[in-house]
Amino acid sequence: MYAGVMKDNRSVSRLQLEKVSHSFGQVSVLHDLSLVVNHGEVVVLVGPSGCGKSTILNVLSGHIIPLSGLVRSEGVVRTIHQQDGLFPWLTVSENIAMGLRSMKDTAHRTKEVSELINLVHLEGFEHHYPHQLSGGMRQRVELARVLAGDSDILLMDEPFSALDYQSRLRMRRELIRLLQLRLRTVVFVTHDIEEAAQLADRVLVLSGRPATISCELLIDAPRPRDLTDNAVIEAMKKILKELGL
Ligand SMILES: Nc1ncnc2c1ncn2[C@@H]1O[C@H](COP(=O)(O)OP(=O)(O)O)[C@@H](O)[C@H]1O
Ligand SMILES: [Mg+2]
DSSP states (O other), X not given: OOOSEEEOSSOSEEEEEEEEEEEETTEEEEEEEEEEEXXXXXXXXXXXXXXXHHHXXXXXXXXXXXXXXXXXXXXXXXXXXXXXXXXXXXXXXHHXXXXXXXXXXXXXXXXXXXXXXXHTTOTTOTTOOGGGSOHHHHXXXXXXXXXXXXXXXXXXXXXXXXXXXXXXXXXXXXXXXXHHHSOOEEEEEOSOHHHHHHHOSEEEEEOSSSBOEEEEEEOOOOSSOOTTSHHHHHHHHHHHHHTTO
């Protein structure tokens, strides 16, 4: 057993934590946490504030090397945060192109950027700066940036939580549509149980710090899912119960 990130192409899962423990000073945030995220799966993490959800994503992305345990990841990982992920001094096109900076062929890169702009419905805003966009539009630029290139693992840390309710619903629908166009492995953190029930193949409900998985819930229903679908309502009830709400 060792700490660190290992690229492993033989693994059947895309992401794996095995007995991962991490502390910040005296504060134990993760203790012997194990989880597997399979190829193409959308796993949603819910749990109390401060329990270690962002830390889990940072360990999965390799931004935090845990004190002990094993981290396996296979593929290109991109992270999207709640807000402020864009460079304010770059235009929409330039921000999206950041996701393609390893691509040397500039003509090809320009074409890719324009396809991504169409994909997230931002035609006409290519030369706008982030401050000239609404919150929902900024998160769509973020989506385009993380979808750029050959990213196949998306780590999403409350990406829509700063948006108003209607924008959140729209972004959820958008994400589902984009995942149907190209299968990606997703770990999504949210406080919003409605969002969890609409998006997830599997919801992991976490306990307080140090985070342990207190309940695992499979949602076997096709997407897009209406809020009034039985599977969504049942999942929401179970999550609420598990959170003690
Ligand atoms: N870089 C850090 N330095 C010190 N403490 C941290 C750091 N990052 C997170 N923590 C602490 O670890 C705990 C878990 O944080 P976090 O993973 O951000 O929780 P969540 O995302 O579930 O709200 C919190 O108590 C937080 O204060
Ligand atoms: Mg967090």
